[in-house]
Amino acid sequence: MSAFVHRLSSLFVRVFSLSCLCISSLSFAAPEPTAASEQWFVDFSRDVKAKAQKKNLPGYALAYVPKGKPASIVLSGKEHKRGAPIDIDTVFRLASVSKTFTALLMAKQVEKQDLDWQVPVSTFYPKFELVNKGKQPLVLEHVVGQSSGFTPNAYDNLIEANYPVERVLNMLSGLKPLCVPGECYTYQNALFAVIDEYFSQRDSSYQQALAEDVLKPLGMSNASVGKQALLNAESWARPHVAISKNGWRQSGVREDYYRYSPAAGVNASLQDMIIWMRALMGESSSVLPNDLVRQVTQPLTKSKKELYRRNWRKHLSDAHYGLGWRVYKFSGETLNYHGGWVKGYRAAIAFAPDWGAAYIMLINSETNLINEITPDFWQRFFKQAKASRASIKQVVKS
Numbered sequence: 001m002s003a004f005v006h007r008l009s010s011l012f013v014r015v016f017s018l019s020c021l022c023i024s025s026l027s028f029a030a031p032e033p034t035a036a037s038e039q040w041f042v043d044f045s046r047d048v049k050a051k052a053q054k055k056n057l058p059g060y061a062l063a064y065v066p067k068g069k070p071a072s073i074v075l076s077g078k079e080h081k082r083g084a085p086i087d088i089d090t091v092f093r094l095a096s097v098s099k100t101f102t103a104l105l106m107a108k109q110v111e112k113q114d115l116d117w118q119v120p121v122s123t124f125y126p127k128f129e130l131v132n133k134g135k136q137p138l139v140l141e142h143v144v145g146q147s148s149g150f151t152p153n154a155y156d157n158l159i160e161a162n163y164p165v166e167r168v169l170n171m172l173s174g175l176k177p178l179c180v181p182g183e184c185y186t187y188q189n190a191l192f193a194v195i196d197e198y199f200s201q202r203d204s205s206y207q208q209a210l211a212e213d214v215l216k217p218l219g220m221s222n223a224s225v226g227k228q229a230l231l232n233a234e235s236w237a238r239p240h241v242a243i244s245k246n247g248w249r250q251s252g253v254r255e256d257y258y259r260y261s262p263a264a265g266v267n268a269s270l271q272d273m274i275i276w277m278r279a280l281m282g283e284s285s286s287v288l289p290n291d292l293v294r295q296v297t298q299p300l301t302k303s304k305k306e307l308y309r310r311n312w313r314k315h316l317s318d319a320h321y322g323l324g325w326r327v328y329k330f331s332g333e334t335l336n337y338h339g340g341w342v343k344g345y346r347a348a349i350a351f352a353p354d355w356g357a358a359y360i361m362l363i364n365s366e367t368n369l370i371n372e373i374t375p376d377f378w379q380r381f382f383k384q385a386k387a388s389r390a391s392i393k394q395v396v397k398s
Helices: 003-015 036-055 095-111 126-130 140-144 156-160 165-173 190-200 206-218 227-232 256-264 270-280 290-296 304-308 370-397
Strands: 059-066 072-077 091-093 240-244 247-250 266-269 316-321 326-330 333-342 345-352 357-363
Touching: 036 059, 036 072, 036 370, 059 270, 072 270, 091 345, 095 140, 095 190, 095 206, 095 256, 095 266, 095 290, 095 333, 095 345, 126 165, 140 190, 156 165, 156 190, 156 256, 165 190, 190 206, 190 256, 206 256, 206 270, 256 333, 266 270, 270 345, 270 357, 304 316, 326 370, 333 370, 345 370, 357 370
Parallel strands: none
Antiparallel strands: 059 072, 059 357, 091 266, 240 247, 316 326, 326 333, 333 345, 345 357
């Protein structure tokens, strides 16, 4: 059996339980979803394909995951120009979607009483003791909940310039907050390095703790942390940067944000992310208890600017940041969301807890198309789901 045939055989074995709508460059035909209620996703997927072809995207992996039911997936493109087709096990960088993992990992530490959300950051990194001294101290909740009060994206430029992590943290500790910690939304990446400090104090690491407490128990076999882990993956999507309006060039994998793993260092395949979204919807409560998921998705800090995001604004009536999650009111419904962007990759995940539905989009290029596709998915989902629910109620009444 050739390696390529073996690869396809493995793919069929792994997705035979999924309702697989594969609009892609793969050389096999997969069945379209059979349920009439899924026609909206078939139409959505075809529109995505058309838009992706127009933009000449190198590749992407997309999934709709209804709780307790087979997922519908879309695979398109290749790992790189002369590489293998993207499949359900192809690994992508998650970028800031990593923060959703960090939030649940730290929630598990709190659950085990190894930690508390109100522990001062100076416990991990003493130089932060002077931040807001004598008033509200900077605590773990402010880090994961993006309410430190520091200038938004403070020293991201130094991350990208590969300044030593210690130097960046020292400079952060000397910043004067724009507001009292906990009172305003100020998105950060560099500050998440204090979480690495917490684990190193315990002779562990973020990578080890995430693997032991989350990835392995959930069976996320392709998920990992760090640049080397990505490069060592059997199948991984190469990053691409724009060279023209609809032209892309393969680029190298940058180390910069990987050095801040709790902020942006996790890698995963579509199959891993389907498992992750199912766990968030309560299908693996022994690993991710429902109360922990509710805890990290509680709206904490108002993020008003989110209400004006292009393609989103007509759907959003409220926007907050919880712990590692954006919490929206989308068409009147709760939607927990996070996106990610590093050089050569875009990612987005979201789930509607009251409707038992989740969405995943992984792309190996820096396209803004994801900002159009994601709200479009949810607009279509809620429209058909509400219509279906109303129809059922009508039948019951009659």
